[in-house]
Amino acid sequence: MALADQDMRAAIAATRFGLGAKPGEIAEARKDPQGFLKSQIRRAGADLPPGQAPSSAQRMAAFRDYQRERREVRLERTAATPPAGASGPAMADATPAKPEARDPVKLVGAMLREDISTDFTARTQLAATTDAAFRERWTLFWANHFTVSATKAITGTVVGPFEDEAIRPNVFGRFVDLLGAAESHPAMLTYLDQIQSIGPDSPAAMFQRRGGGRGLAGAGLQPAALRTVGLNENLAREIMELHTVGVGGGYTQADVTEFARAMTGLSIGGQRDAAFGVAVFREQAHEPGPRTIMGVRYDQRGKEQTNAILVDLAAKPQTARFICGKIARHFVADDPPPALVARLEAAWRDSQGDLARVAEALVSAPEAWAPAPQKFKTPYEFIVSSFRAAGGQPQSFQQFGPILTALGQKPFSAPSPKGWPEDAQSWAAPDAIVKRMQFAQAFSAAAVRDRDPKTLAAEALGERLTPETAKAIARAESRPEGFALLLMSPEFQRR
Amino acid sequence: MNAFTPSRPLSPTRRGLLATAAGFGLSLQLLGVPALAADAALNRKKLIVVICRGGMDGLSVAPPVGDGEYRSLRGALALNDAALPLDGTFALHPQLSSVHALAEAGEARIVPAVATPDRARSHFEAQDVLETGAAGVYSTSSGWLNRAVETLSAHRKVDALSIGATAPLILRGKVQTASWSPGRGLDTQARLPTLLQDLYRNDPLLGPALARGLATETMAKEATAGLQAAPAMIPKASAAGAPREQAGFVRAAAQQGREAAHNLGASLAGFMREPGGPTVAAISLDGFDSHANQAGLLATRLAYLDAVLDGVHQGLGPDWKDTVVVVATEFGRTARVNGTGGTDHGTASTALLLGGALKPGGIVGDWPTLKQSALYENRDVAPTLDMRGLFKGVLAEHMGVDRAALDRAVFPESVTVKPVPALV
Numbered sequence: 078m079a080l081a082d083q084d085m086r087a088a089i090a091a092t093r094f095g096l097g098a099k100p101g102e103i104a105e106a107r108k109d110p111q112g113f114l115k116s117q118i119r120r121a122g123a124d125l126p127p128g129q130a131p132s133s134a135q136r137m138a139a140f141r142d143y144q145r146e147r148r149e150v151r152l153e154r155t156a157a158t159p160p161a162g163a164s165g166p167a168m169a170d171a172t173p174a175k176p177e178a179r180d181p182v183k184l185v186g187a188m189l190r191e192d193i194s195t196d197f198t199a200r201t202q203l204a205a206t207t208d209a210a211f212r213e214r215w216t217l218f219w220a221n222h223f224t225v226s227a228t229k230a231i232t233g234t235v236v237g238p239f240e241d242e243a244i245r246p247n248v249f250g251r252f253v254d255l256l257g258a259a260e261s262h263p264a265m266l267t268y269l270d271q272i273q274s275i276g277p278d279s280p281a282a283m284f285q286r287r288g289g290g291r292g293l294a295g296a297g298l299q300p301a302a303l304r305t306v307g308l309n310e311n312l313a314r315e316i317m318e319l320h321t322v323g324v325g326g327g328y329t330q331a332d333v334t335e336f337a338r339a340m341t342g343l344s345i346g347g348q349r350d351a352a353f354g355v356a357v358f359r360e361q362a363h364e365p366g367p368r369t370i371m372g373v374r375y376d377q378r379g380k381e382q383t384n385a386i387l388v389d390l391a392a393k394p395q396t397a398r399f400i401c402g403k404i405a406r407h408f409v410a411d412d413p414p415p416a417l418v419a420r421l422e423a424a425w426r427d428s429q430g431d432l433a434r435v436a437e438a439l440v441s442a443p444e445a446w447a448p449a450p451q452k453f454k455t456p457y458e459f460i461v462s463s464f465r466a467a468g469g470q471p472q473s474f475q476q477f478g479p480i481l482t483a484l485g486q487k488p489f490s491a492p493s494p495k496g497w498p499e500d501a502q503s504w505a506a507p508d509a510i511v512k513r514m515q516f517a518q519a520f521s522a523a524a525v526r527d528r529d530p531k532t533l534a535a536e537a538l539g540e541r542l543t544p545e546t547a548k549a550i551a552r553a554e555s556r557p558e559g560f561a562l563l564l565m566s567p568e569f570q571r572r
Numbered sequence: 573m574n575a576f577t578p579s580r581p582l583s584p585t586r587r588g589l590l591a592t593a594a595g596f597g598l599s600l601q602l603l604g605v606p607a608l609a610a611d612a613a614l615n616r617k618k619l620i621v622v623i624c625r626g627g628m629d630g631l632s633v634a635p636p637v638g639d640g641e642y643r644s645l646r647g648a649l650a651l652n653d654a655a656l657p658l659d660g661t662f663a664l665h666p667q668l669s670s671v672h673a674l675a676e677a678g679e680a681r682i683v684p685a686v687a688t689p690d691r692a693r694s695h696f697e698a699q700d701v702l703e704t705g706a707a708g709v710y711s712t713s714s715g716w717l718n719r720a721v722e723t724l725s726a727h728r729k730v731d732a733l734s735i736g737a738t739a740p741l742i743l744r745g746k747v748q749t750a751s752w753s754p755g756r757g758l759d760t761q762a763r764l765p766t767l768l769q770d771l772y773r774n775d776p777l778l779g780p781a782l783a784r785g786l787a788t789e790t791m792a793k794e795a796t797a798g799l800q801a802a803p804a805m806i807p808k809a810s811a812a813g814a815p816r817e818q819a820g821f822v823r824a825a826a827q828q829g830r831e832a833a834h835n836l837g838a839s840l841a842g843f844m845r846e847p848g849g850p851t852v853a854a855i856s857l858d859g860f861d862s863h864a865n866q867a868g869l870l871a872t873r874l875a876y877l878d879a880v881l882d883g884v885h886q887g888l889g890p891d892w893k894d895t896v897v898v899v900a901t902e903f904g905r906t907a908r909v910n911g912t913g914g915t916d917h918g919t920a921s922t923a924l925l926l927g928g929a930l931k932p933g934g935i936v937g938d939w940p941t942l943k944q945s946a947l948y949e950n951r952d953v954a955p956t957l958d959m960r961g962l963f964k965g966v967l968a969e970h971m972g973v974d975r976a977a978l979d980r981a982v983f984p985e986s987v988t989v990k991p992v993p994a995l996v
């Protein structure tokens with residue numbers, strides 16, 4: 078493989094490992110491209126987005142309060158509604174409609190959107206401005222690996238806090254700690270339906286079957302669902318399939334069900350509790366007895382059982398292989414060199430899943446520095462790198478939220494627990510390229526003003542800027558047109 | 573009406589007659605050129621595949637209300653009186669009213685126990701198998717619908733379109749297909765598209781994609797004329813929370829969702845009616861993974877699906893008679909309700925067939941019943957039909973893909989999977 082020279086390595090450090098170069102970043106990286114990346118690895122974990130975000134527990138409590146208020150208003154309304162038949166257009170006109178801001182139904186929708194956009198804007202501002210963009214990309218990889226998505230309303234308000242509380246502090250620690258933090262977080266427990274999973278032979282289930290009703294409202298988000306109580310195997314399956322050993326990792330349906338039994342009791346504080354939205358362990362909902370998973374018997378009691386299983390899953394070689402393959406696909410190529418994956422696996426194995434060591438192995442691997450870019454940017458990467466190339470940051474959600482949705486990457490709303498896809502085929506559909514072009518046009522008109530797009534292109538791509546693109550930019554009939562050509566150039570679209 | 577299809581070769585006599593009549597002698601057969609009249613009929617045929625992601629619960633789509641076990645297995649989730657009756661055994665979900673109207677007109681049928689060959693109960697693996705058409709996961713990286721288009725393209729011009737911001741796997745592959753989602757349209761005055769086409773001329777990914785995208789945008793102006801401003805792709809209203817508390821939110825979202833869904837279906841139809849428009853299309857809807865609070869979640873999603881299908885039906889107008897729509901999901905769900913008012917990953921589910929080209933009839937495939945002994949692994953609806961056989965049946969008879977291509981290229985290693993006969 079052709080080795081890249083120092084200028085090319087500097088450009089690769091900022092664009093492939095980082096989030097796209099800000100003006101001055103490639104020059105900074107040029108002194109020691111590998112060292113530039115290694116210095117961003119730190120035990121303390123990732124940076125936090127700007128601004129003080131509420132905790133997930135506060136967010137969940139706020140959501141509950143809004144729901145309550147809404148229920149009360151609805152009851153009032155029902156009481157005040159004239160009998161059927163008496164209503165009609167004339168009646169509706171006679172009663173002035175409540176202003177939208179007071180409508181509790183719309184209020185909840187607005188609150189959800191506002192929380193999501195506040196958190197996502199802060200996160201995007203961090204990505205657009207950080208000097209440690211490799212650290213942030215590494216973090217975004219893990220946030221996507223442990224996806225929690227706003228596709229479920231109540232989880233929408235806690236995706237940001239989940240990342241801040243469970244992911245960011247742990248991205249350069251031991252994998253098992255990151256795994257434990259992610260799986261026991263209220264956002265994950267809610268997203269993957271763990272909070273109401275109840276052991277069929279637990280004291281709680283027996284109480285329920287004897288006709289005890291409300292005692293268990295527990296997490297209580299869905300009283301109607303409590304007519305039947307029992308297992309929900311969603312989280313157990315996704316931990317094995319997506320978070321640890323992977324789908325070919327050697328587990329069976331029976332292992333999934335056993336794991337789901339072991340995890341019963343992991344929940345969050347109930348609607349009426351002060352601890353609402355905080356992870357709790359409900360001993361009385363836990364399925365008693367030993368469990369056997371992938372051939373190993375677990376005799377532990379209570380939540381220690383889940384911990385022991387997670388520790389074993391984290392330590393499996395299948396887990397190292399599955400996740401190291403994902404890291405290589407994310408950073409280097411949709412179809413990465415096997416030698417690179419092997420190197421990452423060795424680092425994982427030798428350090429027992431120390432993610433700082435795996436990150437070091439990644440930036441030290443010669444395979445990761447091949448000059449030809451093989452990764453096509455996801456919509457989020459494209460938007461963030463556009464802001465970085467312009468040396469700016471988003472001031473409002475409107476500047477980037479709607480275009481991400483149009484490009485198929487709606488903020489905090491990955492379509493499934495598998496997270497966002499990483500491959501070019503997923504993101505380079507004809508319609509998406511047209512929409513990227515439309516964004517580039519609008520963004521450039523607002524972003525460049527009196528700056529020279531030739532300079533901006535050199536700062537953004539360094540040695541990666543091709544003569545064809547440089548020529549096209551030089552011939553542009555306006556500065557915005559030149560900058561739009563930069564953003565849409567084959568080399569800027571890739572990394 | 574049985575149009576000539578390569579999968580059902582004409583008798584040597586008839587072949588000879590056609591060849592002689594055309595004045596080409598033997599060469600017609602050797603070149604494999606289809607007969608002209610039949611070709612014209614085939615050119616009008618349209619195929620739409622709707623993928624419902626997340627594992628759509630077949631027992632909710634077409635509840636077997638006449639099955640003795642249904643009510644006890646489904647408990648509070650059983651849809652008895654509200655369901656829209658089809659026959660002595662099956663009904664349709666109350667939200668599928670447009671589908672029901674089509675069924676009554678003989679233009680919709682259910683396939684109540686169909687599954688891909690995958691049994692891992694993993695969404696992602698099962699979706700891959702559903703869309704690649706492979707016998708197992710990771711063996712093929714392109715979609716079967718793309719390969720079907722590739723096969724057909726040897727004989728006639730066939731264009732394919734996916735609706736949505738990202739291209740679904742089912743349409744990915746060698747043939748460059750179009751994709752479209754609602755947006756703000758092109759600025760025809762801008763120089764950028766032309767400059768970029770020049771900059772992309774050696775780019776194998778961006779070059780074809782941009783050219784195709786620009787052509788589709790141009791067509792979209794005509795295709796979506798008359799529809800109200802297309803909204804962005806619809807948010808999934810799979811809101812967690814008690815059904816009663818969420819009802820208002822869901823209802824408001826659902827109403828918006830239904831209108832947008834209808835528009836989306838009508839836009840798709842608009843493309844297919846354009847001269848030179850696509851004859852094959854795929855659209856994917858997600859949010860069907862109903863582990864908890866299934867009743868409310870599915871009501872919203874199925875209403876959305878119904879509105880898309882109604883939009884397609886209305887939008888296609890006279891072309892509906894040449895159309896088949898297949899609605900499929902990666903797997904069904906457990907026959908029993910789980911502990912949280914939902915169902916977990918299962919095996920067989922229900923597919924829907926719709927379209928004016930469809931031959932009227934009862935259910936497609938057998939119903940295994942819900943008796944405990946009949947359940948797959950004492951848990952799921954047992955599959956009685958391989959999903960590939962269903963797709964093959966449609967491709968063979970409706971689109972004219974020949975059997976050899978179906979068995980090898982379109983669905984690799986599937987010689988033993990027979991096409992379902994007599995669907996059209």
